[in-house]
Amino acid sequence: MTLPLFFFYLFAIIAVGSAFMVISAKNPVHAVLFLILTFFNASGLFMLAGAEFLALILIVVYVGAVAVLFLFVVMMLDVDFASLRQGFLQHAPIGVVVGIIFLLELLMVAGSFVVSPEVTSAAVLPMDGVDNIRAIGQVLYTRYVFLFQSAAAVLLVAMIGAIVLTLRHKSNVKRQDPIKQVGRRPSETLEVVKVKSGQGL
Amino acid sequence: MDFILAALDYLLGIPVLGWGMQVGFVYKALLLLVSLLVFTAFILLAERKIWAAVQMRRGPNVVGPFGLLQSFADLIKFALKEPIIPGGADKILFLLAPLLTATLALTGWVVVPLEPGLAIADINLGILYLLAISSLGVYGVIIGGWASNSKYPFLGSLRAAAQMVSYEVSIGLVIITVLLCVGSLNLSDIVTAQQEMGLANMIGLPQLTFLNWFWLPLFPMFVIFYISALAETNRPPFDFAEGESELVAGFMTEYSATPYMLFMLGEYISILLMCAMITILFLGGWTSPIDLLPFIWIPGVVWFVVKLSLVFFMFAMAKTIVPRYRYDQLMRIGWKLFLPLSFGMVIIVAFVLQLTGCGWHGGMA
Numbered sequence: 296m297t298l299p300l301f302f303f304y305l306f307a308i309i310a311v312g313s314a315f316m317v318i319s320a321k322n323p324v325h326a327v328l329f330l331i332l333t334f335f336n337a338s339g340l341f342m343l344a345g346a347e348f349l350a351l352i353l354i355v356v357y358v359g360a361v362a363v364l365f366l367f368v369v370m371m372l373d374v375d376f377a378s379l380r381q382g383f384l385q386h387a388p389i390g391v392v393v394g395i396i397f398l399l400e401l402l403m404v405a406g407s408f409v410v411s412p413e414v415t416s417a418a419v420l421p422m423d424g425v426d427n428i429r430a431i432g433q434v435l436y437t438r439y440v441f442l443f444q445s446a447a448a449v450l451l452v453a454m455i456g457a458i459v460l461t462l463r464h465k466s467n468v469k470r471q472d473p474i475k476q477v478g479r480r481p482s483e484t485l486e487v488v489k490v491k492s493g494q495g496l
Numbered sequence: 497m498d499f500i501l502a503a504l505d506y507l508l509g510i511p512v513l514g515w516g517m518q519v520g521f522v523y524k525a526l527l528l529l530v531s532l533l534v535f536t537a538f539i540l541l542a543e544r545k546i547w548a549a550v551q552m553r554r555g556p557n558v559v560g561p562f563g564l565l566q567s568f569a570d571l572i573k574f575a576l577k578e579p580i581i582p583g584g585a586d587k588i589l590f591l592l593a594p595l596l597t598a599t600l601a602l603t604g605w606v607v608v609p610l611e612p613g614l615a616i617a618d619i620n621l622g623i624l625y626l627l628a629i630s631s632l633g634v635y636g637v638i639i640g641g642w643a644s645n646s647k648y649p650f651l652g653s654l655r656a657a658a659q660m661v662s663y664e665v666s667i668g669l670v671i672i673t674v675l676l677c678v679g680s681l682n683l684s685d686i687v688t689a690q691q692e693m694g695l696a697n698m699i700g701l702p703q704l705t706f707l708n709w710f711w712l713p714l715f716p717m718f719v720i721f722y723i724s725a726l727a728e729t730n731r732p733p734f735d736f737a738e739g740e741s742e743l744v745a746g747f748m749t750e751y752s753a754t755p756y757m758l759f760m761l762g763e764y765i766s767i768l769l770m771c772a773m774i775t776i777l778f779l780g781g782w783t784s785p786i787d788l789l790p791f792i793w794i795p796g797v798v799w800f801v802v803k804l805s806l807v808f809f810m811f812a813m814a815k816t817i818v819p820r821y822r823y824d825q826l827m828r829i830g831w832k833l834f835l836p837l838s839f840g841m842v843i844i845v846a847f848v849l850q851l852t853g854c855g856w857h858g859g860m861a
Contacts, residue, residue, distance in 0.1 A: 322586075324642060325589075328589075328639070331635070347619070347620065347621050348621060348624070351621055351624040351625055351627075351628045354631070354632070355624070355627055355628045355631055355668075358631070358632060359628065359632060359634070359661075359664065360661055363634055363635075363638065363661055364661070366638055366657070367638075367654065367658075370638075370642050370650075371654075426620050427620070427621070428620075428681060473825070473828065
């Protein structure tokens with residue numbers, strides 16, 4: 296048993312354990328924190344598999360940004376879990392069916408290595424002396440450039456859609472224009488008036 | 497048993513497997529940890545002295561000569577006081593948050609090269625690792641604010657979350673412009689690239705190394721990174737997470753004694769990490785500013801620390817001089833000013849590099 300194997304089991308056990316805790320934790324904030332722990336251990340597994348770029352991107356994107364927003368929302372929601380659990384038995388069969396389908400598909404993906412052994416050789420890119428990120432770049436921006444661009448377009452549409460859905464122009468809201476504020480001059484707004492005492496304006 | 501032996505060899509440097517003598521991982525890490533903590537203690541004192549000088553006070557001057565031991569006195573005081581945990585607090589998370597902040601801040605220092613070869617882990621994706629670690633810093637703040645079960649900490653942590661997530665974007669884009677010029681994500685490579693190319697080499701005066709560094713060609717990015725680093729570490733003028741005029745002490749309101757100290761420690765170590773990032777990305781890391789005799793005798797570590805302290809001086813001066821921003825203005829400059837600016841610079845830098853054929857291409861030419 297070597298050191299990487301030891302760390303593999305460590306990461307894997309924590310990942311599975313915390314993934315279980317995500318669905319069993321009573322407090323939604325705890326659940327999100329366990330989800331973050333799962334992401335973290337998944338990135339540890341990526342690191343062990345030699346995909347260091349993927350591992351770090353997983354941390355930057357999922358843990359550093361997406362999960363923060365999850366946490367953000369969950370902390371602000373006042374979720375009553377007693378009422379959420381009431382329909383549990385009602386929805387349980389659907390959940391079980393979806394779970395079984397998902398499990399079977401996962402097994403099929405993992406089993407493809409057994410069914411057709413030539414898949415294994417395709418999974419490893421024959422790139423010696425090229426580091427991870429360079430290898431990804433060489434494939435992503437040449438062979439898959441159209442897929443990459445269309446994925447970016449889809450994300451752009453989603454982003455614009457989110458903005459359109461939430462942007463509201465109210466007529467009675469006073470908005471600030473910092474350029475106008477900074478550009479104000481005393482001569483335009485101030486008037487010095489000499490008032491004789493006892494006379495008023 | 498085999499992996500225990502391997503671990504012994506790797507961590508403690510006991511060559512049980514006959515892999516040859518190497519300095520154990522643990523010793524290196526301990527050395528870095530201790531020197532970092534001592535450095536933080538003095539940098540804290542230096543910061544207080546700088547504020548005092550700006551405000552025409554003397555600053556701490558009682559404990560030890562010139563108050564040099566003030567930070568250690570503070571440490572003892574923090575450690576001996578009773579930590580108070582509020583009644584409604586989530587106890588585990590409440591104590592986990594400061595630990596997380598301090599640990600994550602220290603973890604980032606693993607990849608920082610103080611001199612050629614003098615990093616605990618000189619990994620290929622060093623800068624991405626630093627970005628990942630600094631993006632995790634927000635968790636200590638959010639968890640601490642939520643676990644306190646109190647209004648002001650909660651508001652503070654919400655502000656901090658939004659602020660840190662927004663400024664990460666511009667920091668990431670600034671890093672991308674530097675990476676375009678270097679062609680490698682290794683921190684040592686970034687410093688080496690600043691030695692081997694640049695303005696000084698172009699005009700035929702390779703002795704003036706400081707003209708080679710990226711602060712000159714990427715000056716707008718340097719400024720954006722500096723301001724974003726202030727916002728990312730919740731430093732004044734962007735310290736809304738703990739703005740005392742609005743939120744008592746923000747996410748740290750309920751903290752006392754050692755947990756509070758860990759928060760402060762983590763904050764300052766991550767500030768130093770940001771200073772180190774600026775030093776590496778824009779100020780040439782360990783290289784001496786002038787490549788002539790009296791200067792190149794000074795070891796690289798000293799130059800690194802001098803530059804880091806200089807950047808920290810800029811951080812401290814920003815705290816003393818600049819008044820606190822308003823929260824919506826902070827978000828405005830983050831999203832409406834820095835994001836388009838740095839996007840534009842990424843495109844411009846990429847165009848210039850492509851058209852002129854400049855750039856270091858990861859040392860592969």
